[in-house]
Amino acid sequence: MRLTVFWQRMADHFGAAYADTFARDHVMAELGGRTVHQALDAGWEAKDVWRVVCGAMDVPHEKR
Numbered sequence: 001m002r003l004t005v006f007w008q009r010m011a012d013h014f015g016a017a018y019a020d021t022f023a024r025d026h027v028m029a030e031l032g033g034r035t036v037h038q039a040l041d042a043g044w045e046a047k048d049v050w051r052v053v054c055g056a057m058d059v060p061h062e063k064r
Contacts, residue, residue, distance in 0.1 A: 003046050010023065
């Protein structure tokens with residue numbers, strides 16, 4: 001998954017304004033105690049981060 005697709009999906013689910021705030025501030029155990037930004041910076045694949053976000057935040061199946 002390209003980062004542009006990842007960020008579009010984040011914006012579609014959380015809203016354009018909140019997606020980046022969530023990605024900066026929400027620490028998730030499933031990402032090793034990292035935020036989305038930290039996980040991506042640490043080398044996690046965007047598709048893997050998206051899967052974690054989907055599972056943790058109950059993203060509807062049709063948006064996954």
